[in-house]
């Protein structure tokens with residue numbers, strides 16, 4: 001199967017990121033089915049007109065994002081995202097024997113409202129905006145952005161089944177969903193003027209790559225907003241892994257908040273601000289958990305760890321300078 005590299009004379013992203021994008025698109029379009037072997041590095045390099053080293057670097061990145069798996073002496077294979085071990089990768093709670101829990105849900109409590117004036121100032125999504133959500137899950141957040149009257153909202157998620165669920169649940173024509181990785185966003189430079197990500201970055205293996213890609217797909221003057229939990233510093237990781245299964249299993253990664261800010265700075269963002277919003281998150285989450293059958297689970301350890309200053313929930317905002 002021939003794959004053509006786009007003309008990259010004007011493209012600003014590194015060549016291996018372009019190769020990643022192209023390979024992701026081929027996988028998403030079904031050119032290589034789940035579990036299928038990709039052509040070898042030399043063949044891909046020849047077809048794309050790049051060096052074997054560039055292809056290798058791109059495949060390493062796709063392996064980090066768990067889109068492909070490389071087997072010694074056998075080749076590179078497309079990960080079957082619908083296989084139970086892949087599909088349950090982002091399910092947070094497990095039984096004590098490690099098996100995924102089977103969920104049913106019942107609404108216990110509900111609260112909501114317009115963002116506060118300070119949140120509105122930080123997000124600044126309004127009429128005509130082009131918005132990207134990275135790690136959109138089932139698209140609930142992306143669809144709620146429609147209230148702000150944007151021109152379009154696109155959600156990307158690493159997991160094809162999340163993209164399929166989002167497409168099924170959200171039919172507004174301004175809303176689209178694509179498969180894509182935070183560290184290889186499948187859009188051209190400057191495609192959006194707002195980028196947000198909600199409770200997803202704790203899964204991203206490559207935060208500096210996510211920051212670079214976010215900066216690239218934003219137009220000059222574009223705004224970035226990210227909300228999720230981060231570790232206080234690099235010393236917090238062992239204690240988080242001891243008390244919270246999601247860190248112990250590697251589902252959540254203990255990215256220190258300072259490192260995330262540094263990643264944004266290195267990518268070229270300015271006006272970087274991190275605000276703790278934990279007071280609006282932890283108590284409500286704990287109250288919800290206490291009403292479920294998981295009242296005695298490890299999930300109740302969040303608050304003690306927050307109180308010890310090891311982890312917190314943040315809103316991070318940044319700008320891409322206008323020039």
Ligand SMILES: C[S@@+](CC[C@H](N)C(=O)[O-])C[C@H]1O[C@@H](n2cnc3c(N)ncnc32)[C@H](O)[C@@H]1O
Pocket residue numbers: 065090134135136137138139140141156157158159162180181182183197198199200203204205
């Ligand atoms: C906890 S869910 C949050 C979903 C949504 N933002 C919300 O608030 O409901 C995290 C999502 O991040 C996605 N994800 C994890 N790693 C990713 C990556 N490297 N690139 C893009 N999405 C990723 C997961 O598939 C999952 O759907």
